[in-house]
Amino acid sequence: MPSDPHRAHLAHLLHQLVKPGCDTEPALRRAILDGKPPAGALGSLAVKVAHNASRITDEQITALKEAGHSDDAIYEVILAASVGAGLERLHKGLALLGRPVPGRGGS
């Protein structure tokens, strides 16, 4: 099985994206990376980023802030959802080749 030259760099990125000490819980970001965002406003934002990012509006971001979500929380969710959408494609593509799939499910 060929080695994946990017694996260690990807693992480091994912480790940083779920580290503690941020405005959102690591478990939330882990779930979003895995494509399983929970119900709620931040989960809805994650779904929209993953499936319809161009439909996100200034008004939606403003509403999240008015509901008490910080800039950092929104930032963390948007990044996790974006990388999660990328991981989904990495997973699908590499699985076709029969190659190990890094990054999802905490691997």
Next chain:
Amino acid sequence: MIRLEKVRTGQGIKHKLMLTMAPLVVGARAPDLMYILFYRPDFFGLPVGVLSNSIMRKASEWSVGERELFAAFISRKNECRFCETAHTAVAARALGKDVVDAALRGEPGTVSSKTLCMLPFLEKLTLTPDALEPSDLVPLRDAGISDDAIADAIHVCFLFSAFNRLVVALGCEIMDAKQLDKVSKMLLQKGYDL
């Protein structure tokens, strides 16, 4: 305009320094994506820079220009004009503008047949990943594209599927001609590592 005020205005010494120094170093106002990458850089900007450099610049059967072409193509499919224009400009520097424009239209005889053959697979992986089937590999293997090269192209799709979303969601504005000129030159010469 970037939608989050803290990201837009800068936090911390490194972030504020970047915003101050970028016009002097780049020769143009820092592109909006730089604000995102330098905001809490340990969280995302630094590790994604190293990963991006590995995917886009390290040894591969695809040239740097071909990988930049894939990035532009994927960004176009994701309707991310910020990334599409940026990576079309980098690819054009590496391969020539006419070559890149023709390849993005799917016209043969400009880039290698392997590169053109890769594009429909990348489109499907970008837009409808659940529809991918083992049979989608057949034309790639018939064209002589190795599994290592397919895996490298899949990694480009991973990277820009992520970048396109965060750029659009956070509201990055398309770069102007001066920014595109400076940034595309810098990306080609120095890569992605912050």
